[in-house]
Structure formats: C-alpha cells, structure tokens
Amino acid sequence: MKPSVMAAALAFAAALSVGGSALADTTHWDEAGWKNGLTECVKAPVHTEDRWVMNGNDRIYGKLFIPETGAGKKPLVIFSHELxxxxxxxxxxxxxxxxRGVLVYTFDYRGGGLKSRSSGTTRDMSVLTEVSDLxxxxxxxxxxxxxxxxxxxIIGASQGGLVASLTAGRHASELEGLVLIYPAFVIHDELHKHYESLSEVPAEVNYNGWIPVGKKYVEDAWNLDPYEGTPGFHKPVLILQGxxxxxxxxxxAYEAARxxxxxRLKILHGTGHMFPEEKAKTAAVKDVVRFLDDLHFLPQI
Structure with a gap:
C-alpha cells in the first residue's frame, strides 16, 4: 500500500474507531440493540429450490432458501458471491x-467461477457483466x-461486494439496505498497478496468478469509479472487513464507509480475506443477523 494511502487509512481509523468498530454515521442506529445481542426467535424449518434467471439468452443458476413459515410474502436477501x-x-x-424467516437467493454469476452452473466462462466475465446479472x-x-x-x-462479498455496491447505487429505491463483506473496491487500482495502458493487456489475463479472465475484464474496470454507487445510496450499509x-x-473499506x-464499518481482528477461520465466519454471520435485526428486517416467526 502506498504511504499516503496508509496514512489516510490510519487517520480515518483513528477518527472513527470505537471498540474495534468504525461508524460513518451513528444517528440511525440503535446502539443498545446492537450491543445487547439478537432478538430471540424460534428457528424455522427451511427447504431449497433451484431457480433460474434469464439474462438475454443466458441462464443464471441459483438456489432459493425458503423458510416454512406459512403463506404470505417474505423479505428477501440476495447474495452476490466472490470472484x-x-x-x-x-x-x-x-x-x-x-x-429466521427470510428468503435468501444465492446464485452463480455468468462466468463468475470455474465451477459456475450459469452460462459463460471466466473469459467472458467482468465487473459490469456481473452488475448486469445482479x-x-x-x-x-x-x-x-x-x-x-x-x-x-443485497449482501455482496469481495468482487461481489463491489458489484453489489454499484448495483445498489442504481437501484436504491428498490432496496432496504446493503451488506458488503471484504468488498473489492481495490480492483481498479490493482489493474492499473499491473498495466500502464489498455494496449498492454493481452487477450487473456491470469488475474492475480490464479483465474483466467479476458481482456474485457480489464477494459470494463479500467475507467470505473469503484465508489460511484456510494453517495446516492442513503439506506443503511454494513461493511465487514478483516x-x-x-x-x-x-x-x-474505510474509504467506502466514509x-x-x-x-457502519465493523473490523474483524485477526482475520484476512474470505474470513478463513471458522470463528471469523461465525462472527460475520452474527454481525449480519444483528444488522438486519436492527433494521427490523427480520420477521417475527
């Protein structure tokens, strides 16, 4: 990380850090509810269904988690996965x-991974094709x-977090809130670190040495402002970061919270990308549930 960037991060963290968390705005939050834990509830039985979504002629595979809480419409969470x-x-x-009574749809981006069940390959995929899918x-x-x-x-993780942020900025009126988990706002900077111009980019790129992507991946992110979705989204946002x-x-993550x-920015100490430790994953799940509970998003069951 560049010294100026590190200095900005440290200054922002010092200004906002409160007991391991950073708050961009506390005025809309019930701090007592956040600290005292989750609202007690009975766990509902759940079943799943495969659901396909069309994007043009392409098919997007997903799985809908359906709580068995009787008839009637239910709140929905959409999960946007990592690269x-x-x-x-x-x-x-x-x-x-x-x-807890919430419908959850988690799906495969077209070309979003080597094991994706949706149409396309990783060489056809970019941040913007994923925005279109979402x-x-x-x-x-x-x-x-x-x-x-x-x-x-919407809950988005890593590249799926960047995609979720961009999409939420365009569809703010349709959403009640947003959760970003180690969101990859870094992608634009990473690409510019590797290439000085688009003319240098080959037809196929082994991105960060582990996944083959096409030149389109670089082209679509080259002039992208990763934070373009932030100023117009006035609904509550939770950001989780190791x-x-x-x-x-x-x-x-600090910059996005700003x-x-x-x-609300919650820093998980002692963990890295993808929250590899089981205790970090468990803590992240609890933070997400608390956040939605504070929004009164979770139904009474």
Whole structure:
C-alpha cells in the first residue's frame, strides 16, 4: 500500500474507531440493540429450490432458501458471491437468515467461477457483466410470488461486494439496505498497478496468478469509479472487513464507509480475506443477523 494511502487509512481509523468498530454515521442506529445481542426467535424449518434467471439468452443458476413459515410474502436477501466462487459461499448466511424467516437467493454469476452452473466462462466475465446479472436477478426476484418487494437487501462479498455496491447505487429505491463483506473496491487500482495502458493487456489475463479472465475484464474496470454507487445510496450499509486482509487492504473499506451517507464499518481482528477461520465466519454471520435485526428486517416467526 502506498504511504499516503496508509496514512489516510490510519487517520480515518483513528477518527472513527470505537471498540474495534468504525461508524460513518451513528444517528440511525440503535446502539443498545446492537450491543445487547439478537432478538430471540424460534428457528424455522427451511427447504431449497433451484431457480433460474434469464439474462438475454443466458441462464443464471441459483438456489432459493425458503423458510416454512406459512403463506404470505417474505423479505428477501440476495447474495452476490466472490470472484472465482459460486453460490455456495453464500450458504452460511442463507441458512442463518432463512431460519429466521427470510428468503435468501444465492446464485452463480455468468462466468463468475470455474465451477459456475450459469452460462459463460471466466473469459467472458467482468465487473459490469456481473452488475448486469445482479440487476436481472433483482428485477426477476421482485416478481416472485413469495417475495415482499418492499423488503429486499443485497449482501455482496469481495468482487461481489463491489458489484453489489454499484448495483445498489442504481437501484436504491428498490432496496432496504446493503451488506458488503471484504468488498473489492481495490480492483481498479490493482489493474492499473499491473498495466500502464489498455494496449498492454493481452487477450487473456491470469488475474492475480490464479483465474483466467479476458481482456474485457480489464477494459470494463479500467475507467470505473469503484465508489460511484456510494453517495446516492442513503439506506443503511454494513461493511465487514478483516484487519489482516492482504487481497483487499482495509483502507478500501474505510474509504467506502466514509463515502456512504449511512454506514457502519465493523473490523474483524485477526482475520484476512474470505474470513478463513471458522470463528471469523461465525462472527460475520452474527454481525449480519444483528444488522438486519436492527433494521427490523427480520420477521417475527
């Protein structure tokens, strides 16, 4: 990380840090509720259904977690997965939330990973193709008969967090809140670190040495402002970030929290990207549930 960037991160952290958390705006939050834990509830039985969404002629595979809490429309969470992954990384959040009465849809981006069940390959994928996919998922899911379209939240992780932020900025009126987990606002800077101009980019890139992507991936992110979705999204935002993340340095999470009008940044100490430790994953799930509980998003069951 550049010294100036590190200095900015440290200054921002010092200004906002409160007991391991950073608050961009505390005025809309019930601090007592946050500290005292979760509202008690009975866990609902849950079943799943495969649901396909069309984006043009391409198919997007997903799994809908459905709480068995009787008839009536229910709130919906859509999970936007990390680069190179599939819907499966969202299942830990889907299980916890669906047991609390929330519909959760976790899906595979087109070309989003080598094991994706959706159309396309990683060489066809970019941040903007994923924004297009997430928009199609949102628009389609709003019309599912089980969904209360007035209560929808997106959770995005890593590149899926960047995609979720960009999409939420375009569809703020359709969402009740947003959760970003180690969001990869770093992608633009990473690409410019490797290439001085687009003319240097080959037809195929082995991004960060581990996943093959096409030149389109670089082209679509080259002039992208990763924070363009932040100023217009006035709904509550939760950002979860590990302080030992080497892939997405914490500065980017602090910067996003600064830019959002109503954001809470929670730093998880001693963990890195993808929250590899089981205790970190468990803590993240609890933080997400608390956040949605504070929003009164979770139904009484």
């Amino acid at each position: 190179g992954c599939t819907h499966e990384t969202g299942e830990i959040y889907a299980k916890a939330l669906s047991e 928009e199609k998922v949102l628009k389609t899911a709003e019309n599912w008969p089980e969904v209360d379209r007035n209560h929808i939240v 302080d030992e993340d080497r892939d997405v340095p914490p500065y980017y 830019r959002y009008p109503d954001a």
